[in-house]
Amino acid sequence: MNIAIVGSSGYTGGELMRILLNHPKVTVTAITSEKSAGKPITSVFPHLAGLTSLVCEPLDPDTISKKSDFVFLALPHVTAQEAAFRFHLLGKNVVDLSADYRLSDPAVYATWYEHTHQYPELLKQAVYGLPELYREKIKKASLIANPGCYPTSAILGLAPLMHKGRIDPGSIIIDSKSGVSGAGRSPSLAHHYPEVNEGFMAYKVGTHRHMPEIEQELSSLAGKQVTVSFTPHLVPMNRGILTTIYAKQKSPVVTDQLHVWYQDFYQDAPFVRLLPVGQFPNVRNVRGSNFCDIGVYADPRTGRAVVVTAIDNLVKGASGQAIQNMNLMMGYDEAEGLRFAGVFP
Amino acid sequence: MNIAIVGSSGYTGGELMRILLNHPKVTVTAITSEKSAGKPITSVFPHLAGLTSLVCEPLDPDTISKKSDFVFLALPHVTAQEAAFRFHLLGKNVVDLSADYRLSDPAVYATWYEHTHQYPELLKQAVYGLPELYREKIKKASLIANPGCYPTSAILGLAPLMHKGRIDPGSIIIDSKSGVSGAGRSPSLAHHYPEVNEGFMAYKVGTHRHMPEIEQELSSLAGKQVTVSFTPHLVPMNRGILTTIYAKQKSPVVTDQLHVWYQDFYQDAPFVRLLPVGQFPNVRNVRGSNFCDIGVYADPRTGRAVVVTAIDNLVKGASGQAIQNMNLMMGYDEAEGLRFAGVFP
């Protein structure tokens, strides 16, 4: 199958390339970048040298569609709206890595992203691409809204408990810590090396755009509106999100019981690795891979469940998950091209 | 005044040296280290070369007492118990940087530190050395239990709200992130460079020894037993603790009101810097300094107060605070020798 990567010069574009170059079922045949149009992708990503001779081209949906059967959109939000629409109209399967088709309610989108959604009809058809929750829907979808990195880490950590209705939905606190690649590849003072290195901070406390996305999915699992506290933090490292989740159990159980529920819930999920009781994840163990590692703890002192998840924000939190979605849409093995270990150390 | 630093080869010992060498009122006259006895401190800490010619000696309280009027104990817990007792008996003022005299209930100490406290009578006389709470008591004390790094960051973040009785004490969640120097200077696989760098993890979830210390102080502020969720995390950086605190407000207020309470509470605290509304701290801004930066947020969506604090774990979280305590005990200006900016970047 021929693949187009639209918006190939950002970090998620680079990761799509890295993984798809070794995917046995597909060939990347077109890549776009406005600012690098005409240049080989290896001038943008020298780590790909020797593995591809693809050249960036401007985004022209008709041209791209002729070269490819399946389109990944790695564009900024708002920009992706129309691209998804155009490629969909041209009959292509699309995985959109931006936020544009994640929020099912256009009004919520407008509030948080400060733009009106131009394609509310298409929005209705989009499927939220978290395979662990929506595997069957994804298989039939033609437009996937690939989840955000923070939401992936939060929702996978909470889904088993929400699903079982074991926690007080009003008590959820999500404290997330992300590596810097999550902020993208555009230089800014906030992400200038000496400003970040040997620093650590919380940002957008209570106001981050991934919050409504998390709440949408948790509400869906809970069957009622859920409101959470969500705080993202910036960690001086390139990749990875560790999310620490606290929630009041309705009737407290022991850690072993929690562990069984998680095991049951994720037994068919090839990329969720539930750690043994007493162990907690470290982002270093998922770096470069599509795994989500999860550790659980039932705190007998407070009655809370504490769940810790780790993903690579660029893989399970973006490009790897996008490919996992493609695999499902195309009827390939869900793990095709993604069965590789992270790079440690 | 002549100062002894007992246990000078660890990171807190090094920080005591660094700061005291420039303190206008004191002279370091004796330093001890069993394993480096006979060696100049500059062989242990080459960054001090050119500034001191002190030589490490073994810990003999009588000898040390003859050379010094004031003793800082930078020993491991359990070991510090007897050293504090001996120096106290010899009439010296003591600041103990270990955990040995922090927990007022010897039974709690025995549970968490797995040793019986040998000096329960002396324990009763020890004052918990958090100047922002116990300034007057510290001035009269002869033995100070210098607070732990995590507790300093947590208690300073919660004290104004606990003091005012504005939050539900059962709702407190403390999510802390620490640089690696907090783990001390002894090599271990867990803190071997390639294991830590580009990693991020939670550890001792719900079981860290600083939890009872935090709860003791919060309970004292609340006037009743407080139980918290406390999760420490390891950040790939040398110094700094950022603590994110969540607590349910009894009757929610706006951030401006929260901010006023914090301003009032800390108006006379020279080392607490309350950030303007809308700003949150970054450990990079306190690196190497004795400041504790605090940002507050009243979340209108959840009714929670979210408080973020940042300290340098080796300074306000250890050696700087120890010197602040010494200043108070000796009647010096509280900020003497500590009025310096951190090192940024």
Next chain:
Amino acid sequence: MNIAIVGSSGYTGGELMRILLNHPKVTVTAITSEKSAGKPITSVFPHLAGLTSLVCEPLDPDTISKKSDFVFLALPHVTAQEAAFRFHLLGKNVVDLSADYRLSDPAVYATWYEHTHQYPELLKQAVYGLPELYREKIKKASLIANPGCYPTSAILGLAPLMHKGRIDPGSIIIDSKSGVSGAGRSPSLAHHYPEVNEGFMAYKVGTHRHMPEIEQELSSLAGKQVTVSFTPHLVPMNRGILTTIYAKQKSPVVTDQLHVWYQDFYQDAPFVRLLPVGQFPNVRNVRGSNFCDIGVYADPRTGRAVVVTAIDNLVKGASGQAIQNMNLMMGYDEAEGLRFAGVFP
């Protein structure tokens, strides 16, 4: 083909596992570790969880030989001597990642490694496993001495010039900078996180054990004894070696000419990527991959050639190169299982 990894708990053992798990021609069937015997390798390397269920066993050559056709030795030097001998005697093909069979002169080995070589006869049969120089010999070898990380970076940088006889062999200066994983996985104060992070140092100036290995190969290329200045440095990063090489040209040429010579020399080397004139390598672009990136500069002001090379010390500098050697020995495509991009960022 069935593979054994002897000494699987160090970083090079982990890298062999990571790469071989995706190698289409082989299966890892036995792994050894004395200290982790009986434990699953995933307890030593959690990043491999979900991809293998191999359990470590003690090193017993007879047992291991029954399970495997090909043996990688990832043992410390001296220890590897006998293991190589035993497996060789049992008729196995062996790639030894230690230094034990790299120095062809046992006297030189004894001087630098402070042990007498016990198997000088076998030493004669060993082939130095740098495919770019010894491809044909490697194809016929049964025991490969896999090159050291620093030597790989230095020799690949100098070979084209030495081969052409264009530089004064007495003028060579090799200034290398390595990530910390090169020091192995055993904790030590020198590699304790806070000691390394935000630090940079030279070490073993003029006395590093990789120096005789570099000189042996350069002498062989020059056809006479070559003595170099070699200085290793420690960089606060996990992986990667960047080596900057200076050498006086016998009769100075322009950079374009230098570039042509390198292009010619490496035209059939699948893992050497010669950068365009004016560009110099960055270790970030080879991280996790088997590539060696090279940039060249003919300095018109000094008449020196300046060559900069970058490798991942654990891949092209160790485990990747070992697998490249295995591919050659077994008649597989040289790049089999190694055609993947590094992980950037």
Next chain:
Amino acid sequence: MNIAIVGSSGYTGGELMRILLNHPKVTVTAITSEKSAGKPITSVFPHLAGLTSLVCEPLDPDTISKKSDFVFLALPHVTAQEAAFRFHLLGKNVVDLSADYRLSDPAVYATWYEHTHQYPELLKQAVYGLPELYREKIKKASLIANPGCYPTSAILGLAPLMHKGRIDPGSIIIDSKSGVSGAGRSPSLAHHYPEVNEGFMAYKVGTHRHMPEIEQELSSLAGKQVTVSFTPHLVPMNRGILTTIYAKQKSPVVTDQLHVWYQDFYQDAPFVRLLPVGQFPNVRNVRGSNFCDIGVYADPRTGRAVVVTAIDNLVKGASGQAIQNMNLMMGYDEAEGLRFAGVFP
């Protein structure tokens, strides 16, 4: 004495503030920043909060001159030319931290900085502010060209040998490694956190602007034109330069002899710390301080001298050295306000 810092929002401006706030003889009375005019400096540098209430103002030489007796220029090159001229005309003592007055030959300046020097007369009066070489001249100067960071590390490493005429001036190779703050505070892709972290590269090989500055000073010491190979590298750390220098000895001596020469040469230099024979510097030990640590090695195999130096690029490589120059110009103790240890770890 009243001090003005012109260009206070960059890293060197911040360091001038940090150090001068604790300097017993001076008060900072004016600071300028075009883009932050009207804002408190603590909004630009939050680490200074609680220590100063200075507000940035636009650069107007007349206004600034009324408020201050001594001016530090922390402006970009070219811009500093006129500022120095104006303040000099107004009778102020000036230390210029830019490159504008470092190269005594205007033609060389024009070649490397691509601008004609507008004030060649003033250029003649400027003194190169390396106290270890020009202490007496500095005491009488009214305009100091504060040395570049790389040149400081290189010249201090070579001066004793050049002075003694013990090395072949044509054989000098200077391999420098710098932390990222050396690139300034303006964001760029090259210094975006994920691009730098876990990377290491050489840049501007043979073409860096600090090369003519190094050669000017070495030529002056040698009494004839010296041409060097100079390669800067970027290290993933905030601060520090380590420079490794290689030079052929005219008649080789042993390390002990080298060491004696360095000891003699620097016996009156309060900020040069010559390490014991066998030890080499680490930038971590000078971080935040004004020290230059030096280690020397006479390689018996090659006859080369190998010298390694470490400085903090923002302190001894910029702001600290500027203050050291001020101390000399004003007749203060050379080390006034600079006698503090670095921050380790």
